[in-house]
Amino acid sequence: MKTIIEPFRIKSVEPIYFNTKEDRLHILEKAFYNPFLIHANDVLVDLLTDSGTSAMSSSQWAGIMQGDESYAGSPSFSNFEKAVKEITGFPIVIPTHQGRAAEKILFSLLGGKGKYFISNTLFDTTRANIEFSGAEGIDLLCEEGKHPATPAPFKGNINIEALKKTINEKGAENIPMVIITVTNNSGGGQPVSMQNIKEVSSVCRKNKIPFFIDACRFAENCYFIKLREKGFASKSVPEIANELFSYADGCTMSAKKDAFANIGGFLAMHNQQLAQQCRNLLIITEGFTTYGGLAGRDLEAIAIGLKEVMEEQYLQYRIRSIEYLTEKLSAAGVPVMQPAGGHAVYIDAKEFLPHIPVEQYPGQALVCALYAEGGVRSVEIGSLMFGKYDADRKLIPAQMELVRLAIPRRVYTQSHIDYVAEVIIDVFKKRNELKGLMITEEAPVLRHFTAQLNPVK
């Protein structure tokens, strides 16, 4: 087989500003060993997130110029609505400025004290919006999903037995919704099978519980179904997407992921009555029902992006590029999550740096080392992000200490990815020299964004 090439040419470029290791050591110190506090121009390859960082196509930029900015009834809204309807089959489409705005509207209406929302894994903003309403979120990820080193085809699946058991325990009347995240972002970008979606749907119908899909990476998930699930090899991605959404009652979406847009999102559903309530809230917080916090040009770019993301040449390149980096690292002995997910490569920092105790944040130590070595920015998903304290202020660590390298869509070429692999492997060779970190300043919630740290002496 020949090399899978990037299915695009480059028409417009952005410079990368080079600096030296000496510069970066100084920058890290000034940023208190927290790469969220580093200026983006000081980063050579930015793998902090795949959200809102996609490169738009020439068609999308052309669409931006054609965006219609009418307050009500914009033709750009019609294009947006049509694109979403064609993919999801949901008759009602409500635009929002981001995914979390769709979540905020939905959970303000359905949440509240004594309610439980069940998921494979809730994304952090989803969980935050559920908890903010007074309700509780429950993650019931399948067993395979909990072991990073063990490969399985659909590690994003929900545990169906646990779902049935939890519904019995909590009472169907106290569960306003089951939400399946495709692909499972917080669980390593791992896909959910069509079979699993079908079973969730059947359990929900039996118990009269609405079933929604968190659809941020629907196209990546559908492509994994095509590659890995029996009976889907000859189906097109739009056909698979149609089937996937047909089992659900609605979805939330961040267009900053699988729509190649820099901003945007939506809510889509069947239920007219719920939609009316959502629109009433939308008008208070986001805007009128035909723009919902977005400019007409954004709606146009999303409508075009939603179609482009389902092209198989693109998805083949996308999934292959994540797998390529995973394979390179794995071959050099670097402990990475297996198999490769849809949007990011995850390094197991506990295995990478066994000499650094979790109280000294091995994931953050690795994030800093990757920046210092090659200007690669990544993010810790471990005890700095999710750790809590007990009554004696002793750290209750997270389940895993991971470092995520999220790959922006259509932004970096194979040589950038080769460079990233070289940087990681260089750090791996001198891993014994790496030191842990301690926190010197932190916020009470979501501390990883602003925490200040210092190397342990």
Ligand SMILES: *Cc1c(COP(=O)(O)O)cnc(C)c1O
């Ligand atoms: C990004 C994301 C969201 C939230 O979307 P925003 O546009 O960032 O508000 C929700 N769910 C998942 C799975 C996500 O990845």
